[in-house]
Amino acid sequence: MSNFAHPDFPVDGLLRRAARRDPDGIAIRTATRSVGFAELDAWADRIAAYLDQELGGAAGARVGVAGVLDPVFAAAYYGTARSGATVVLVNPLVGEDGLRHVLGTARVEVALVPAATAGLLAKLRAELPALRAVVVTDAADGVVPAGTVPLHEALAGAPARPTGTPPADPGAVACVQFTTGTTGRPKGVLLTHRNIVANAKQIALAHRLDTGSVTLNHLPLYHVMHLNSGLYAGACQVLCQDPDPVASLAVAAEAGATHYYGLPARLHALAHDGRLAGAVHPGPQLTAVLSGGSALAPQTATTLRERLGVPVIQGYGMAELSPLTHCQQPDRYRPGMVGGVVPGTECRLVDLTTRRPVDVWSTGEVQVRGPQVMAGYLDGGHETRIDADGWFSTGDVGYLDDDGALRLVDRLADVFKHDNEIVAPSRVEQVIREDPRVADCIVADWPDAEHGALVWAGIILADGAAAGSGFPDDALPGLGILDVLDSITNRANEHLAAFEQIRFAEAIDAVPRTPTGKPERRSVRTQLRHRAAA
Incomplete structure (x- = not known):
């Protein structure tokens, strides 16, 4: 580890360096536009100038930046870092509760977000006293929610940044990124430049x-x-x-x-x-x-x-x-x-x-x-x-092989015990998904007084799985859903250890997932506990 060297400059230095090396090269492309390295760098400069003006040069002030899949995110991310403010990453796919938690907990003062997110924030302004300005990043036509300003107007009113403005301290916090919240309320992670x-x-x-x-x-x-x-x-x-x-x-x-x-x-x-x-x-x-x-x-x-x-x-x-x-x-x-x-x-x-x-x-x-x-x-x-x-403890369970490669078993918070043996839900899910009749699935623990917990599986059936689809163990066409679930469960259990055996299976319409695609097992576990208690 001691031999690893990396540039010791702020985050926005990544963009500055790329712009100097290849100013005309294409940094980011979408279906409708291309942005060069130098153009993106100049865009970040303009956003930094706006934030200098809006925040009065207060180093460490927090700016919410929505992670939209668009070049404007890159400009806002690096522009915020260049201004000396701290980027608070905002997931635009979360609802009002998620926005309230992230912007409120981080005490965000300026938010650079798309119009849809700005509309939600308009309902929450009274609950976010630190939020002084909302800038809409996708309002090319100037139509924005009340109390917000389009990005192009915000940039047009900002003076140019003075040359020689000192960069941020590489050891300072550059970004607050919230965890996905699969095991509890999302936590704000502090990452330095x-x-x-x-x-x-x-x-x-x-x-x-x-x-x-x-x-x-x-x-x-x-x-x-x-x-x-x-x-x-x-x-x-x-x-x-x-x-x-x-x-x-x-x-x-x-x-x-x-x-x-x-x-x-x-x-x-x-x-x-x-x-x-x-x-x-x-x-x-x-x-x-x-x-x-x-x-x-x-x-x-x-x-x-x-x-x-x-x-x-x-x-x-x-x-x-x-x-x-x-x-x-x-x-x-x-x-x-x-x-x-x-x-x-x-x-x-x-x-x-x-x-x-x-x-x-x-x-x-x-x-x-x-x-x-x-x-x-x-x-x-x-x-x-x-x-x-x-050493940072990840909360994940796994093992290393002779070459130092890691295999994950599951989250420490997700694994559970059946007769004192550790059951990893992701392992059972992998086996279930090998059945072509399964479109998706989620596994969690069903409380049990004798064994501690039993394996429960929620299964989304593939199209045609219950309508005579010709799978090898379909004895007759037109099997009912319960018959297909039994067949899927029996096939999976042939490849699972005794303590991993699926004891309950039911058809579900959707697997709850976080916006980043991780299975949201906590809510499923809560529902199962309520059902088991009843």
């Missing part, structure tokens, strides 16, 4: 990005890990705003994408889409499909690998880690693993009870150490889980 710049280099190296790379982001939001690593490498970033996974392949082909970024839920949908066989191939320049955010089913990875002819790999990290710590390599691909550590990072596993390090192949809690480990939580309101030696 140094955390983020270090991780930008780590990701660029792990993903093998350079100036010739073209990244296709098929994501619902613009994630800062892709933004920062792309800028570090000087790559061209293509934003696919069409949620259709098959359409994204055509966009990748047209753009000449070398890297395809997607969420597990979207990749799962793509792998099971009947149009995949006839879809446009992204082209020979594509080197990998990369997944993150939650576990990718090995069968999904195998299906896409066979169809696209490139490795389908995943990484591992979290908001507290800026976010990446592990990543598979295309030439060392193994289904189900999340790979070795990114440069400059250490990883170890500790026993869940004794907290002592365990040997390879032994299950324990994942701990990591490196320059990307967060500075702490917002207002110090939570345990940081960082010990005196700098």
Whole structure:
């Protein structure tokens, strides 16, 4: 770890450096526009000038920036950092309660958000006393909610920034990123400029990005890990705003994408889409499909690998880690693993009870150490889980192999015990999803006085699964839903240990997920406890 070096400048230095190296190069492309590095840098300057004026140059003031999949997010993100303010990342897909929590907890003073989010904030202004200005980022026609201002008007009224304005301290907090809240109320994670710049280099190296790379982001939001690593490498970033996974392949082909970024839920949908066989191939320049955010089913990875002819790999990290710590390599691909550590990072596993390090192949809690480990939580309101030696306890359970590659078992908060044996819901879900009659599923624990807990599975049936679909164990056409569920459960239980056996299964219409695609098991568990008690 001590040999890993990275630039020691503020986050916006990533953009400044890229603009100086290749001013006319394309930084970000969408279906309707392209923005060059120098143009994006100048745009960030103008936003910084507006914030200087609005905030009076108050270093560390907090500015909410919505992570829309659009170049305006990059300009607002780097412009805020350049002004000396702290970026508070805002998920525009959350509702009023989520916005109230994020903007209120962080005491956001200025919000740069799309019109839809601005409309929700208009209802909450009385509950957000720190919020002094809402700037609408997608109001080209000037039509905005009352009490807000279009971005172009805000920038037009701001004077130019004085030359020689000192940059932010690389050790200062640059960004507040809230956790997904799968195990509790979302927490604000404090990331320094140094955390983020270090991780930008780590990701660029792990993903093998350079100036010739073209990244296709098929994501619902613009994630800062892709933004920062792309800028570090000087790559061209293509934003696919069409949620259709098959359409994204055509966009990748047209753009000449070398890297395809997607969420597990979207990749799962793509792998099971009947149009995949006839879809446009992204082209020979594509080197990998990369997944993150939650576990990718090995069968999904195998299906896409066979169809696209490139490795389908995943990484591992979290908001507290800026976010990446592990990543598979295309030439060392193994289904189900999340790979070795990114440069400059250490990883170890500790026993869940004794907290002592365990040997390879032994299950324990994942701990990591490196320059990307967060500075702490917002207002110090939570345990940081960082010990005196700098090891961060992730709350995830897994094991390491002889090569140092990590395999995750599940979240520490999600695993449960059946007769004192640890059941990992994600492991059971992977087995269930191998059945072609299953479109998606979620597993949780059903309370049981004798065994501690029993395995419950909520299953979304694939189209035709209960209508004589010709699957091998369909004895007769037109099986009822309960019969199909029994058949799916029996098939899965053949591949599960005794303590993992599915005891309850029912058909559901949707799997509750966070905006980033992670299964929201906490709400399911709460419902099951109420039902079991009744």
